Amino acid sequence: MNQTKKLLIIDDDPDFVAGMKSILVKANYEVDVAYNPKDGLQALQTKPYDLLLLDIMMGRGAEGIMIARKLGKDPKLRNLPVLIITGIREQMAFLFPGQAVHPHFVAVDELVEKPVEPKLLLEKVEALLKTAEARKGQSK
Amino acid sequence: MNATAETSVTATTAPPEDRIPFVEEIKNLLYASKGNPISTCIQCGTCSATCPVASGGFMDNSPRRIIAMIRSGFKEQVLKSNTFWYCASCYQCTVRCPRGIDIAELMYGLKRFTVWRTEHQEGLIGPTFSETFVKMIMRTGRSYEPVLATTYLFTYGLPEMILEAQTATSLMLKGRLPLLPARIKRLENFKRMIRHIIPIGDKE
Incomplete structure (x- = not known):
């Protein structure tokens, strides 16, 4: 229970990642970073993580959505909690017909807007981890 | 005893968004804005008094009231309110707020918040x-008023509908309203480009 939680950040903005990473490391989380969706997906498939922090607009476009969809279809990764952190200010949820953020991409996901207040970031991460753990406990 | 058990169950199984105070979430929407946080609001009501939509009686809760509701944690009532959807984005509230809160940005933020979660009224x-x-933009590359208008025309009463139809007819006679939807050249290229940027998802 008190084991250090492993988090993965997939975001192509190195400055934002550096800020987020320092906040999370200080709160005793183990943080890995992938700066593009391809590396991110590979990391997810090779190493176990407790939570994913995912950006939406990366590379050619909204590739974060692609990752979230792939996770939703993957039976192993479906239960990984995901915190979507996006700088999108337009009302874009309409552009993902039938697959808006809610109903969820994966079992437990949440969305916050960039830039995130450090306190809120930590609260969200903690809440998502707790919810995922409670779900795991229920399914057992 | 039962009440305690119930609370502990909701505390562990509640969705993550319910564990975090609503005001914190909304504060984050304005984190990047140049204005002050909503916690600095003094409830003077300048925003509501200056709002052309609120004073017209269209909003179910005035902007001042929405801020008070957010600060008191009335999440459901705020999200189901029509206030931010009726906001005309005139920015009078932002300009006149004595505490320098960007209220118009708050309205945009609330729109996005509800759209992402599909929780709007x-x-x-x-x-x-x-x-x-x-x-429509994704499909044709251009906006086409006759289709856009009909999406909300039916929410009006009959007299308003007749009035709208009269206006549309006179606009059409003057050549200000196209009869056929405009399509851009090389539409397929445009669509392919958009699909590269935004993974729109499977066809409905």
């Missing part, structure tokens, strides 16, 4: 209009 013109507009 049913039957409002705002979300339907936005959705039709965005999807």
Whole structure:
């Protein structure tokens, strides 16, 4: 229970990642970073993580959505909690017909807007981890 | 005893968004804005008094009241309110707020918040209009007023509908309203480009 939680950040903005990473490391989380969706997906498939922090607009476009969809279809990764952190200010949820953020991409996901207040970031991460753990406990 | 057990169950199984105070979430929407946080609001009511929509009686809760509701944690009532969908984005509230809160940005933030979570009030013109507009641009590359207008025309009463039809006819006679939807050249290229940027998802 008190084991250090492993988090993965997939975001192509190195400055934002550096800020987020320092906040999370200080709160005793183990943080890995992938700066593009391809590396991110590979990391997810090779190493176990407790939570994913995912950006939406990366590379050619909204590739974060692609990752979230792939996770939703993957039976192993479906239960990984995901915190979507996006700088999108337009009302874009309409552009993902039938697959808006809610109903969820994966079992437990949440969305916050960039830039995130450090306190809120930590609260969200903690809440998502707790919810995922409670779900795991229920399914057992 | 039972009440305690119930609370502990909700504390562990509650969705993550319910564990965090609503005001914190909304504060984050304004984190990047140049204005002050909503906690600095003194409830003077300048925003509501200056708002052309609120004083017209269209909003169910005035902007001042919405801020008070957010600060008191009335999440459900705020999200189901029509206030931010009726906001005309005139920015009078932002300009006149004595505490320098960017209230218009708060209204935009609340729109995005509800759209991402599909938690907005049913039957409002705002979300339907936005959705039709965005999807139309994706499909044809241009907006086409006759289709856009009909998405919300039926929410009006008959007299308003006749009035709208009269206006549309006179606009059409003057050549200000196209009869056929405009399509851009090389539409397929445009669509392919958009699909590269935004993974729109499977066809409905």
